[in-house]
Amino acid sequence: MSTTTLNAAQGQHTQSMFEAVLARLDAAAKIMNLSEEVSTVLKNPAKQVKVSLPVMMDNGSLKIFNGYRTIHSTHLGPSKGGIRYAMDVNADEVMALAAWMSFKCAVVNLPYGGAKGGIKLDPRAHSVGELERISRAYAVAMKDVFGVNKDIPAPDMGTSGREMAWILDEFNKITATDSPGVITGKPVAVGGSLGREAATGRGVMINTLCALKKLGLKPENVTAVVQGFGNVGSHAARLLAEKGVKIVGIGDHSASYYNEKGIDVAAAIDFASKHNRNLKGFTGATEIKNEELLISKCDVLVPAALQNVITIENAPKIQAKLIVEGANGPTMPEADPILNEKKIICVPDILANSGGVTVSYFEWVQNKASYYWSEEEVNQKHDIKMEEAFENVWANSTEYKVSMRLGAYITALKKLEQGVRLKGHY
Ligand code: NAD
DSSP, X not given: OOOOXXXXXXXXXXXXXXXXXXXXXXXXXXXXXXXXXXXXXXXXXXXXXXXXXEEEOTTSOEEEEEEEEEEXXXXXXXXXXXXXXXXXXXXXXXXXXHHHHHHHHHHTTOSOEEEEEEEESOGGGSOHHXXXXXXXXXXXXXXTTOBTTTEEEEEOTTOOHHHHHHHHHHHHHHHTOOOGGGSOSOOGGGTOOTTSTTHHHHHHHHHXXXXXXXXXXXXXXXXXXXXXXXXXXXXXHHHXXXXXXXXXXXXXXXXXXXXXTOOOHHHHHHHHHHTTTOOTTOOSSEEEOHXXXXXXXXXXXXXXXXXXXXXXTTGGXXXXXXXXXXXXXXXXXXXXXXXXXXTOEEEOHHHHTTHHHHHHHHHXXXXXXXXXXXXXXXXXXXXXXXXXXXXXXHHHHHHHTOOHXXXXXXXXXXXXXXXXXXXXXX
């Protein structure tokens, strides 16, 4: 989504999501005295690919789809990042998401650079057959970009293990290899990792628990609202509820619900699974307007749907003490100072939703070794990595006396700076 945003660092209006990323990079770079040279390298994505995919629709007509892949950096390892299917996918958005992946992998200390891809389409408007042909066409178009030690995609909004399995199959066919590690987030039967599907939601849960501890709050005494009830939102809500947090609000694109006595998350997941993944019609809570969800009464707010949903308009009305960003880029840069002024702690996206890429990394390691771990082992390793990353970010935000968002950028930039310097340039 390309919107007009305010460059928080310089007080200027910018026109793109990528510029919003740069605004935060600039702000962190200034505080930590990052060299101009390193900052310039990180402001320029390494590679941008745009393809046209001609695909036959079920009714016999031919349709062209625009596909994208941006590799932001490879200083810390092969590039890693999801593939998004949505109508607002565009070059600017993909570039911003790719840069976030570089920062995210650096924050969690994974041996990866950052990338992102996407196809401009509405996944709900296509049959399974059409989605399969589009995904396979994308894999063919990206055959020279993807590679197990080069660029490794994963699911993102609008895609899941199903699309990953199609892309894997097509990639292996055209490259005459059997290379499961070229893509992560696969179904377990074709080389996926146990624990991957719920991993991003699990990371949100661990980050929430870490932040609650810093605030001196016990999970069983807090309430939470979760926006988005897809992969990230539904698992985050379920896992938080399992830890004793009372989920009082949930919502997706179809409807939002609130119940101060608590929502039965398992019943909501069951309802959505039987209604084309939509919450509309759920009876376990009162329906509220979608725009009311983020500002409703709660201690913890988890935006886990779209970018740019926390704005200068709704930020002053947010009642939560803690925001844990499940989605990528849910807070507009201009809303950051409002949240800071209200002393709302915000665990930023590049830390809060890094559980997915962390377990993707474990999946890749298991694929390389052809040896698979138990779910318990995956979760244990994930939780340790997430707690370490949280503590590092907390330490940097304390040391530099900045928000957790800037603390996370500083943590990432310290690591990326080493990669850029040590690998050098022409
Ligand atoms: P998904 O497609 O599984 O779910 C998206 C959810 O958002 C759905 O419930 C949808 O109904 C809801 N939604 C869409 N438009 C909405 C609107 N206008 N208002 C309220 N809800 C709306 O996607 P996902 O994988 O859960 O991804 C969600 C976010 O998390 C994205 O920003 C994505 O980039 C980010 N993320 C995902 C992963 C992952 O592993 N899947 C990892 C890191 C970050």
